[in-house]
Structure formats: C-alpha cells, structure tokens
Amino acid sequence: QVQLVESGGDLVQPGGSLRLSCAASRSIFSVNAVGWYRQAPGKQRELVATIASGGSTNYADSVKGRFTISRDNARNTVYLQMNSLKPEDTAVYYCNTIPRVPWGQGTQVTVSS
DSSP states (O other), X not given: OOOEEEEOOOXXXXXXXXXXXXXXXXXXXXXXXXXXXXXXXXXXXXXXXXXXXXXXXXXXXXXXXXXXXXXXXXXXXXEEEEOSOOXXXXXXXXXXXXXXXXXXXXXEEEEOO
16 A cells, blocks of 8 residues: 655744655555645644645645645655744644545654744
8 A cells, every 4th residue: 555754844943944745655646636734732633735636736724825735746745845934833744645545654843942
C-alpha cells in the first residue's frame, strides 16, 4: 500500500517561513486531489489546504494569503509553503489524498519566540 512521508517541520519564530514536503511511495498525487491537514494539541485534525488533480487550490480562511500548496508529480511530492507564521499555526502537519490512504507520521511545526 502507498506510504506518505511528511518532512520539513521545525521550530520557527513568529513571522517566519517553512516549506513542508510530503512524499508518496508511488505515483498517486497526479490523479487525486491532495490535502494538507494539521492537528494541534487537544484539537481535531483540520484541513488547511487542498490541490485538485487539475491544479486548482483552496485554503482554510485561517491560512489564506499565507500558505501555498503545490505539487510536483514527477517527484510524487506535494509541498506546503508557509509564510508569516503565527503561534496558532503550531501543530503536527499531515498530507493525504482525497479519498484518503493510510496517514503518515506527520511533521511537527512549532511557532514560538
């Protein structure tokens, strides 16, 4: 079965930037929509950005204008560029296709001074 591996999380100061990557073990991103999700401590996992197979994107209001989702089908990788980070962006970030496959381990993003 396909495996998803997220990476790129780190500790960053407010206002900083990070780029997250999500690599799939086989080519699935070119034919499926893909979403980035996040889960903060004590909260439910939420969808923050999606990219359709055709390339159209959508964002949660909380990240609109700050985050950008993109996809490299040749590398079986999806990215999340995060700018102007805020403490409330602190969470474990996951990617998944729509419809979903087994979740990866996620990558921790911590925004703190």
